[in-house]
Amino acid sequence: MKLSKKQVEHIATLCRIKLSEKEKEKFKTELSSILDFVEQLNKVDVTGIEPTAQITGLKNVKRLDKVKPFAKPDKLIEQAPEKKDRFVKVKQVIE
Amino acid sequence: MKLNELTAHQAYIGLRKKEFSSTEITKACLDQIKKVDKKIGAFVTVTDDLALEQAKIADEKIAQGEELKPLEGIPCAIKDNILIEGERCTCSSKILENYRATYNAGVIKKLKEQGAVFLGKTNMDEFAMGSSTEHSAFKKTKNPHDLTRVPGGSSGGSAAAVASNMCIYALGADTGSSVRQPAAFCGVVGMKPTYGRVSRYGLVAMASSLDQIGPITKDMEDTALVLREISGPDAKDSTCVQYSVPDYTEAIPWGIENIRVGVIKEYFEEGVDKEVSDLVKKAIKELKRLGAKISEVSLPHTMYALPCYYIIMPAEVSANLARYDGIRYGYSKVKAKNLLDVYLSSRAKGLGDEVRRRIMLGTFALSTGYYEAYYDKAQRVRTKIKREYDDIFRDFDVLIGPTAPTPAFKLGERIKDPLTMYMSDVLTVSANISGMPAISLPCGFVKRENKKLPVGLQIMGDHFKEEMVIRVASSYELRERAE
Numbered sequence: 001m002k003l004s005k006k007q008v009e010h011i012a013t014l015c016r017i018k019l020s021e022k023e024k025e026k027f028k029t030e031l032s033s034i035l036d037f038v039e040q041l042n043k044v045d046v047t048g049i050e051p052t053a054q055i056t057g058l059k060n061v062k063r064l065d066k067v068k069p070f071a072k073p074d075k076l077i078e079q080a081p082e083k084k085d086r087f088v089k090v091k092q093v094i095e
Numbered sequence: 096m097k098l099n100e101l102t103a104h105q106a107y108i109g110l111r112k113k114e115f116s117s118t119e120i121t122k123a124c125l126d127q128i129k130k131v132d133k134k135i136g137a138f139v140t141v142t143d144d145l146a147l148e149q150a151k152i153a154d155e156k157i158a159q160g161e162e163l164k165p166l167e168g169i170p171c172a173i174k175d176n177i178l179i180e181g182e183r184c185t186c187s188s189k190i191l192e193n194y195r196a197t198y199n200a201g202v203i204k205k206l207k208e209q210g211a212v213f214l215g216k217t218n219m220d221e222f223a224m225g226s227s228t229e230h231s232a233f234k235k236t237k238n239p240h241d242l243t244r245v246p247g248g249s250s251g252g253s254a255a256a257v258a259s260n261m262c263i264y265a266l267g268a269d270t271g272s273s274v275r276q277p278a279a280f281c282g283v284v285g286m287k288p289t290y291g292r293v294s295r296y297g298l299v300a301m302a303s304s305l306d307q308i309g310p311i312t313k314d315m316e317d318t319a320l321v322l323r324e325i326s327g328p329d330a331k332d333s334t335c336v337q338y339s340v341p342d343y344t345e346a347i348p349w350g351i352e353n354i355r356v357g358v359i360k361e362y363f364e365e366g367v368d369k370e371v372s373d374l375v376k377k378a379i380k381e382l383k384r385l386g387a388k389i390s391e392v393s394l395p396h397t398m399y400a401l402p403c404y405y406i407i408m409p410a411e412v413s414a415n416l417a418r419y420d421g422i423r424y425g426y427s428k429v430k431a432k433n434l435l436d437v438y439l440s441s442r443a444k445g446l447g448d449e450v451r452r453r454i455m456l457g458t459f460a461l462s463t464g465y466y467e468a469y470y471d472k473a474q475r476v477r478t479k480i481k482r483e484y485d486d487i488f489r490d491f492d493v494l495i496g497p498t499a500p501t502p503a504f505k506l507g508e509r510i511k512d513p514l515t516m517y518m519s520d521v522l523t524v525s526a527n528i529s530g531m532p533a534i535s536l537p538c539g540f541v542k543r544e545n546k547k548l549p550v551g552l553q554i555m556g557d558h559f560k561e562e563m564v565i566r567v568a569s570s571y572e573l574r575e576r577a578e
Contacts (some may be wrong), residue, residue, distance in 0.1 A: 008455070015413060015458040016420075017451055018439035030513055031456055037514055038402040038469070044476050051474030052481060054304040054334060055530030055558070056291040061333035075197045081427035090422055091434040 001035040003028050098123035099260045103317045106169050106263055110157060117153040117168030120263070121146050121212050124170045128214070128261045136236045137246075137256040139175045140183045141215040146170060149212040156210070166324055167210035172262040174253050175216035176223055176299040177308065179203050182213075186299050187231035188221045190419050190426045190445030200297025201329040202266060202308050209324055214262050217252030221447045222416065223273055223301045225249050226519035229510050230449045237506070238280060241546040244503040247277030247519075253311045254281040264321055265311045270301050271404055272499070272523035274309040275535035279498035279551020282537045284318050284568075285311045289559045290530035291336040293322075294329030302411035303334075305404075305527040315536065315569040319343035322561065338559060346562040347569040352386035354567060355491045360393045362496030362522055362553075374539040374550045375497045378571060382495075385570055392487055392494065396480050400525035403480065405517060406460050406473035407528070412450075413457030419445065452513060481529040488557035493567050497522055498535035498551030502543065522553065532561045536568050 003011075008028045012019045019027065070076070074086070082089040098120045101109070109115050125143050132138055153168030173179060176186045178196035180203075185191045199207065206213075220230035228236045228251025236251045238244040239259040246255040250267030254277035257265050267274040269287035278285025287309045295306055310321035326340040358379055363372045383389045421427035421441025428440035446454070460469035487494065499519060509516040526533035538552035552571070556564035 003459075007459075011455045011459050011462070014462065015417070015454050016435075016438040016442055017446070017454065018443035027452065027455060030452060031459070033514060034405060034452075034456060034517075035459075037517075038405050038473075041399060041402050041406070041472055041476050044396065044399055044479060046472065046475035046479065049475045049478050051471060052478040053474065054290065055481060056334055056336055058291070058334060058336065063330065063333075072197060075195075076423075079194065079197070079424035081421065081425070082429055088423060091431070091437055093434055095433070 001039065002032045003035070097260070099127045099263070101263060102313045103166060103169050103263050103320055107163065107165055110168055111163050113157065116157070117150040117212060118147065120168070121150040121170045121214070124214055124262050127259070131259055132261060134237065134242060135239055135255050135259055136234045137217055137252040137259070137261060138172070138215045139185055139187060139218050139233055139252065142179070142182055142213055145182065146212050146214050149210070153210050153212065164209045165320055166206065168212060169263050170212040170214045171206070172214050172217050172253055172256045172265040173203070174219055174250050174265070174267045176219060176268060177203060177266060178297040178299070179213055179216070183216065184299065185216070185233070186222045187219045187233055188446065188450070189232045190441070192426065194425055198297060201294030201331060202325045203297065205325055217250070217256055217265060219252055220249035221450050222299070223249040223268060223270055224412070224449045224453055226272060226276060226516055227504070227509065228252060228277070229506065230447060232447055235506060238503045240282060240548055241503065241543070244505055244548070245280065247280035247499070247503060249273040250285075250311065251277045254278050254283055254285065257281070257283045257311050257313060264313070264317050266308055266325070267311050268298055268306055268308045269527065270305045271408065271527050272520040274311060275523050275533060275551065275553060276499050276519060278311055279535045279549065280503040282549030283311055283313060284315060284534065284536045285309060286318050286322060286534040286564075287526060287532065288322060288326065288561055289532045290527070291334055292326050292532070292559065292561065294332040294335045296329050296331035300415040302408040303415060304411060305408060315565065315572045316344060316347060318534070319347060319565050319569070341562050343562050343565050346566040349566050350386065351382065351567055351570045354387045354493070356382055356387045356389050356567070357392035357487060357491040357494045358389060359397065359494055359496045360391050361397050366518070366521070367497060367500045368502070370541040371497050371501060371550050374541070375552055378538040378552045379495060381574055382567070382571060385574055387567070392491065394483050394487065396483050397525050398521070399476055400480055400528045401517065401521050403473045403476045403528055404520070404524040405456070406469050407477065409453040409457030410460045410470050411457065412453045413461065416450065416454055421445070449513070477528055480525060484525070484529045484531060492556070492563050494555045496553050498553040499523070502541050502548035502550055526555055531558055532556050532564050534564050534568050536572060
């Protein structure tokens with residue numbers, strides 16, 4: 001499948017990656033050739049075959065819904081690029 | 096023999112007999128790192144303070160006559176996508192360049208309880224995406240057998256560190272080839288356990304239904320030993336199974352009389368180097384002489400594992416890497432004008448080409464209008480591939496073939512064309528797609544430009560039958576040694 005520049009721009013917006021004009025062209029060509037490669041899966045007949053998400057067969061592994069406090073919350077806040085006191089600073093969300 | 100050249104089981108005996116101390120082995124490894132890592136480039140971070148402190152604790156225990164645990168006081172290297180509390184964990188990405196782990200991974204917790212010594216964090220392809228370690232944002236690791244060639248990837252740093260005796264053993268992680276292929280290229284042993292055997296808690300997620308941590312070691316006994324110590328349930332990873340862990344070291348002396356070995360026909364076809372397949376065929380003959388029953392098997396769907404992988408893996412990557420938003424941790428373009436711009440610019444600057452390529456590919460495969468044709472289709476093909484293996488394991492104990500289609504390639508040779516790089520994984524991905532355990536161990540050398548390059552023999556087993564894989568691989572290895 002050949003992707004258009006518009007499709008590449010749409011995908012980049014969905015996954016929140018800014019691309020330069022040059023990068024758009026580059027990824028358009030590269031992603032198209034990878035899609036051509038994976039399309040050989042169309043040769044496989046999957047009629048009546050269920051999808052597999054992971055292979056262990058485990059389903060709905062449960063645990064008690066109990067709060068376990070994390071010992072070092074300050075260490076987590078420390079990692080934030082922008083912070084004020086014990087808060088992570090974020091740009092205005094609602095404009 | 097220098098102390099850094101020892102295996103873990105040799106080091107254990109020496110420590111117990113007080114022939115040398117943990118501090119001495121640790122210093123020998125750190126000296127070797129200082130001596131050779133400038134040209135090899137295996138480490139992103141060397142944690143010498145931590146290592147010497149851990150070694151000192153082990154030595155004090157030995158001095159007090161406490162019983163020594165099998166990996167106690169023995170120095171190892173850890174792939175830089177596995178968290179060690181308080182230490183840097185970069186995934187060889189700019190976006191995590193200054194990230195410090197706030198907790199220990201499940202396997203690190205287990206190794207710390209063992210009294211292991213951590214020498215440092217090893218280089219890798221950024222977020223484990225690649226087959227040559229050239230996608231690291233920081234440095235290129237060189238193959239110790241030929242410095243103009245790649246060590247394989249993505250656990251190239253770990254494999255190169257073991258091969259050049261900068262550590263006793265190492266941990267890597269394997270999503271499509273990343274433990275086995277670098278082990279093959281560097282001439283060491285690398286094993287991917289069954290999906291669910293080892294906890295993924297604290298392993299930075301790439302493709303969660305495929306990722307699995309595995310040991311990279313100098314011999315089979317160490318593989319059995321390290322795998323035994325890192326395996327087993329973890330309440331923090333719900334995909335890690337509750338099964339009890341066998342003592343894999345016990346499988347080593349069992350021999351392979353009447354063991355049924357299937358030689359995968361498709362693994363010797365077009366695209367596989369003639370000298371590589373000849374060496375693997377020679378190894379198969381030796382297994383036959385050791386009493387194994389050899390037959391050829393055909394797995395018509397196995398070659399669909401690679402295209403299947405290049406839909407499922409990027410889809411999971413696109414979801415897992417959404418967390419790098421420039422807000423809570425990691426690189427951030429803080430001068431951005433609004434919130435959206437923080438996301439767009441941080442991810443544009445912080446993530447490399449291959450990572451962005453896979454995020455976009457996965458986003459596309461999951462997007463409205465394409466989900467059924469790509470992602471859903473791949474998940475169904477996955478079922479088909481897995482069933483084919485499940486069926487074959489009713490008649491066979493292990494399957495065998497080469498690990499990689501070629502020996503180590505040249506630095507720069509495949510980096511420009513993503514698809515050429517992807518083909519490096521063609522013989523290894525099916526073990527991840529179907530979840531089974533697989534190992535790569537050295538089976539000889541081919542000569543290229545007057546340098547001897549190692550070749551890997553791959554042995555795959557049925558789900559949770561790691562001991563069978565280890566048994567066959569050990570028999571081959573011991574047979575080699577007896578010669």
